[in-house]
Amino acid sequence: MKKLVVLLLGVCALFSVLPVLADSQPSQYAQVSADERAAVATVNPYATQIAIDTIARGGNAIDAAIAAAFTLGVVDGHNSGIGGGCFILVRMADGRIFAIDGREMAPAAATRDMFVVDGKANPELSRTGALAAGIPGSVAAFDKLQKLGGKLTFREVILPAADLAEKGFSISPALAERITATADNLAKFPASAAIYLDKNNKPLSAFSLLQQKDLAATYRSIAKQGSSYFYSGDFAKKTGRWMAANGGMITSKDFANYQVKMRKPIVSEFAGYTLYGFPPPSSGGMHVAQILNILEQFDLNKLAPAERYHLMAEAMKFAFADRAHWLGDSDFTKVPLSIADKRYAKAIAQKISLEKTTADITAGNPDVDIQHLMQKHTTHIAAADLDGNWVAITSTVNTSFGSKVVIPGTGVVLNNQMDDFSAQVGAANAFGLVGSDANAIAARKRPLSSMSPTLVFKNGEPVMTLGAAGGPTIISQVVQTLLYALNDSMPVEKAMAQARIHQQWNPNLLFVESAMPVEIQQALQKKGHELKIWPSMGASQAIQLRDGKLVPVAEPRVILQNSTK
Template structure:
């Protein structure tokens, strides 16, 4: 689906930073990296370096993105890996856009009520253990991207990551904290304890060396035998054996039947820009677009900070109400294209009161919703090269360490994406999201996702690639950063550091980062917002063109120890 019109304004004409700082405060310091030949931004310095090494050795942005992904599966395995899924958005030098859906699929034996016990959804079953995992799709997506659009062989990208897994890496404070927080649940599975715990039974901590020899062997097996080892061979057999012993339903045949899907990216104008984002089963692209379409009816730059954030929050609320009802896998349910229609957004914008919170009782109904349809814990990284290839990729195993299960002998952490289905109408998932029958469990269906890899075009050429991690806050992070860059003229390092807000309709509260000034918080409360103050909200990565259009700038979220690096 394409919603396009001519672009007539140069987006590199950025408003001077001094003006920007008058309209929106900087709460954190985000260091910008610069480069003329390419740029990589990810949540981990080791993974970023892997991507830069590939660029320097003659690879393009697709090669580098796959190298980053595979390395993150080693050094950031609590967030992503080959036991999970991804959405990969690619802009190629010839101007074509590719959207690769590597989202997990429900096993063939899955059923609508598989998580219902005594008439109520049992969230532990959908979040942990043998029933929690969907069939992983990330590796299939990386293999497709590499084979079709890369210059190197998948083997060349796997082996350096395998070496890191074998020799180990020291845990930083962030990884150690996440591991500590999941230790109680990881400890329930012997194969997981073998990876993440010391011989004395204590979980690994900051500064400890995490070695993953089984994962290294798995990577080398894929390098030698291709992805068939994973989808048609030993890995599938290992999964089925473990599942049978532990009450799971996934089989080797489920792995063999996995397929990536090529989707039509959503393209929608926003002011003088063209925003390219991921279609369903991502709710991210739909609702980032819906939020921006609503906000286009307001002069955000002229507003004081509290009013601007109030309007953005109200737009988020309207979009998330639609998400709860309409969104699901378009191969199974009707997802209206009208959700990203400009006229529909204008109607929604008319419901926003600039001074007070408006109650949103239920979802909206876009025109021709019956017929005009989309075709049938997490990490984000962005990569660009000098030839004109850009990649925005968001990958995940869902919550930290996914299902908490490492398949014995493989080192692969399995996802818990089944929790992203609506396990029961009205029931909330780990992130507090509610859903309806559009996102109900069904065999072979892909669960709804908030992942929002996004590329912004100027005159048909990419100027920004961004995305985020953090469940439903991904959508709000991307929307906020786009507003900061495209409406307020902020450079990426300033945009990414702004205090964040998030409203997902249910529960009826506005989450704000602690760094948001007290004066602004009080003003939002006076408008009727019920605030939930959080230390931080989400993690983002941005790669963009320099203001002069020559070379790149990259920023990693200052809330964690990521890294952007160019050359």
């Protein structure tokens, strides 16, 4: 148990900052275009500014979101980049809604027990080095999104990020911390060390200049040749050669075989709104809907604050127990979509007491409960325009700097998304999450994710786009923002500033932000919760339509962290 807590806290330390303060929004993170017809919110000022500049050059929200994503691969490469994957939910101006799956894929040579050594899963193999990486999907997904609804060309949205990579930028304190924390592993790979460490193999310091000329060249090659450069051209060949020489499984053929998947969104109702979430291999859409469905079985407006937090925690426990048992890539395993049904939520709600915690929670059986239905650290980008384009992109390389591998000559950090599979039933991944055979490793399979890009509609019209970063806390962040914004009618910036909790069933702890009043913490303890206090958790982004105007909102915790260093 203690080991799992250390894993979860260690990986999510990226998101641990100071207590939540005001909900004001500095413009560099969340901006509205000059004509007030578009808005963008990201975790980084460079990404937001380049996105807004893209709007000024004639682009729409789709162009802006893609430009932001490529820029984040430059300035926020410890969280995301083209060496990773993404989930995209988009509502087009013509009303069409797409769920674009750009999740990483296991190589063809991957096997069920590839990380098992002497009968036990070896976490180092799935987190660092050649075996840890899956086939990246972000470039293909962004290309697909651009072709579906962008106004500019792929080249036009990529080149500003390429210019920034070549020119360089001042390393933020947050990025410097991540480089320092991962320096020992980065030093194992010469191409990684050449970018992030100095000549003495010491981590680059805050406010020093970080130039990434190889990454700029890779971006320019993609801009010129399209995604084919990445999947069937020089990048795929360089990666295949490096993998062959360093004990990896990925081949250039794996890149050529990668395909974007077009998924059917998870659609649910809450507080008079319609929610669109991302389906498996994301667990986000399923469990955001499930938790909100459970909460809706109670009269939320009559509950005291401690009772509300208790109810949220119990609902999260039941959802994460189901996640561990049922969820995986739906192309490989049967995932009961009835998990997101209100009848199943009602059955779970009947097991919850408002007076004390529920003991011995296990996965439910939605197939039995609702048979009739069975017949039929990551970053988030929010972008929208008044033409009707609404975009939610959650993108990741998994833990900080992914596998720590940069393919020589490319500047691209490869993900370590293979760690999101269940290397062995009951073995925890870097976030302390366990899984079953539903999420077992298999050739060309996509690992389970907590990413939760979400679109919200009222009377058929989009009113909000949101998502978050932070491992499994992504689900709990999105749930709480939606609860406060939709059920309690809070402005999103106020909803985000509320003290957060997180309960993921295993470990059986209630993670609580220190900003929560002590008397509420004590009341939760009296109900049987074992608390683990975090300074703060999460990194959410959202855009809300309010009084006909787009209001972008960036995570106040991240803004506070960067403004106090």
